[in-house]
Amino acid sequence: MKMCLVPTAGKTGKTKDGKTYAAEIYYSPGIWSPHGACHLKHATAGGGSGSKTDEVLFHELVHALRRSSGKRARVEISGGLVEYTSNEELYAILVSSIYCTDPSNKTGSGLRGGHGGFESLESELAGSFEFFRASTTVYSLVETFCNDNPGFTGALAKVKSTFNPLASYYSDKKKARENSQSSTAVVRDAKGWGKAIWEAVNPFSSRKRMTRWLLLLFALPVALAPLARAEQFVLFDVTFTYTKADADNSTPSKSHYYVKEPVLNTARPRNWTTPVD
Ligand SMILES: [Zn+2]
Numbered sequence: 315m316k317m318c319l320v321p322t323a324g325k326t327g328k329t330k331d332g333k334t335y336a337a338e339i340y341y342s343p344g345i346w347s348p349h350g351a352c353h354l355k356h357a358t359a360g361g362g363s364g365s366k367t368d369e370v371l372f373h374e375l376v377h378a379l380r381r382s383s384g385k386r387a388r389v390e391i392s393g394g395l396v397e398y399t400s401n402e403e404l405y406a407i408l409v410s411s412i413y414c415t416d417p418s419n420k421t422g423s424g425l426r427g428g429h430g431g432f433e434s435l436e437s438e439l440a441g442s443f444e445f446f447r448a449s450t451t452v453y454s455l456v457e458t459f460c461n462d463n464p465g466f467t468g469a470l471a472k473v474k475s476t477f478n479p480l481a482s483y484y485s486d487k488k489k490a491r492e493n494s495q496s497s498t499a500v501v502r503d504a505k506g507w508g509k510a511i512w513e514a515v516n517p518f519s520s521r522k523r524m525t526r527w528l529l530l531l532f533a534l535p536v537a538l539a540p541l542a543r544a545e546q547f548v549l550f551d552v553t554f555t556y557t558k559a560d561a562d563n564s565t566p567s568k569s570h571y572y573v574k575e576p577v578l579n580t581a582r583p584r585n586w587t588t589p590v591d
Pocket of ligand 1: 373374
């Protein structure tokens with residue numbers, strides 16, 4: 315199924331980060347159904363919050379709204395919000411969580427805690443005001459969203475969902491801002507930044523980065539091979555018969571066959587601890 319969202323009144327131009335206004339969503343409900351490929355691959359591993367077929371579509375519709383309203387301005391986010399990866403994903407997940415916990419929605423799966431998978435939101439953040447403790451930056455991000463799309467967010471604030479940070483923002487901005495400056499938010503930011511820095515330098519923090527390191531590791535000997543020239547030589551190549559008498563009489567030890575010059579290559583290196591050339 316292909317769904318197109320175009321701006322009203324023939325609006326043309328670009329979003330804040332240069333994307334076109336119009337949005338297209340390619341959506342296949344089946345792959346997110348309980349036995350669908352995407353559901354089995356992604357949702358079952360993470361807990362499944364926000365992964366139902368209608369919730370996945372709803373999430374994409376939020377992205378489409380940001381784009382068709384010309385407000386999309388994707389920037390990466392970190393600190394206590396590192397799991398959300400970007401401001402646009404934070405908005406899509408936040409609004410989808412309001413949808414999930416609307417009492418009229420009888421099939422809502424639960425609160426999603428990030429964009430990497432479908433893990434649940436940590437319990438300490440699973441409240442309309444508590445969510446602002448996620449990071450010291452969350453208040454200003456929500457504020458930007460509300461300033462960008464006041465009609466949409468204002469309407470959402472009236473929804474009686476059990477989780478509705480937009481309602482909290484509009485009803486008590488001071489309390490929401492204070493929560494985003496709480497010690498919980500500061501500690502989460504420190505942990506999130508630490509995780510981001512570690513992942514940036516740790517070669518094994520992701521499969522992609524590990525693959526890059528391994529490729530480099532295997533490419534190095536090939537690249538350095540011309541610098542390490544060495545001549546090959548034959549130390550000895552001998553065919554011999556061996557009798558009981560040979561075994562009885564060999565010296566210094568019996569039952570040994572001693573390879574000696576000239577059978578042993580006289581042009582062999584004399585010092586085995588240093589390179590041949
Ligand atoms: Zn998204």
